[in-house]
Amino acid sequence: MLLKGKVGLVTGGGDGIGRATCVMFAKDGAKVAVADVRLAAAEKTVMMIRDAGGEAIAIEADVADETAVKAMVDKTVETFGRLDCACNNAAGAGGFNPVQEVEADRWDHCHNVTLKGVWLCLKYEIPAMLDNGGGAIVNIASLSGVRGEALQAPYSAAKGGVIALTRTAAAENAQKGIRVNAVNPGGILTRAIKAYFEKVPGAKEHTAGTHAMRRLGKPEEIADAVCYLCSDRASFITGHSLNVDGGIMVNPHTI
């Protein structure tokens, strides 16, 4: 029970990595605010948590909308009395195009959700955590933000921004009891990636082959890292971005 007695908030909690993180937060003893732009999806996650005996609420929130993000944090604190752990997970798609062919509205949408959304969450989560003496935040970034990714300029640039924002927020809050870290997932089997694999023959095997472990990850493997970084067991870790990637960053083609 890594998070016993704590209150957690997860954005994009209605599916994939966000849902797995909500469920893992609850299993680890936290009460959970499940936020998503799709309320019905957040409610489904809440039902999963309640069916397993946990406590959770669903909140409809678009992380790109400042009013909605403020209301999301306020609702969490009103309901559960405090905020201890947050996972800023929601991101927006940026399409697949060479740099010079990216449309400006696609760039703006991706950055509004993926980068500005994380900043807005930090803007309201940090004061709420300061009110109860501290907390821990994990932003979900990506390997694309570390090494770049051909044909994914808006997404890679936004995720690189999330990593820099993580370090900045960590530096500002290190002496105030708030730790801020990021997790960089490798290829994780969630809905969008599964749909892509169904459309493109051989893509699953190819993508798996870029990981030294020759497989894709499960959402729960990201959730595990988030829970650890949110817990007191990670008490001396801040400003870090942790690759949870089955070895993408080591050369998988040497053996």
Ligand SMILES: NC(=O)c1ccc[n+]([C@@H]2O[C@H](COP(=O)([O-])OP(=O)(O)OC[C@H]3O[C@@H](n4cnc5c(N)ncnc54)[C@H](O)[C@@H]3O)[C@@H](O)[C@H]2O)c1
């Ligand atoms: N799946 C992967 O392989 C992978 C790899 C690297 C990084 N990531 C990152 O992990 C995170 C989760 O990805 P996933 O694959 O689980 O996605 P997903 O599509 O399975 O789930 C994302 C959830 O976020 C919600 N959402 C979308 N826009 C939102 C908004 N504006 N406000 C609030 N909620 C919103 C969606 O409704 C959905 O429930 C993202 O930050 C993504 O960039 C995923």
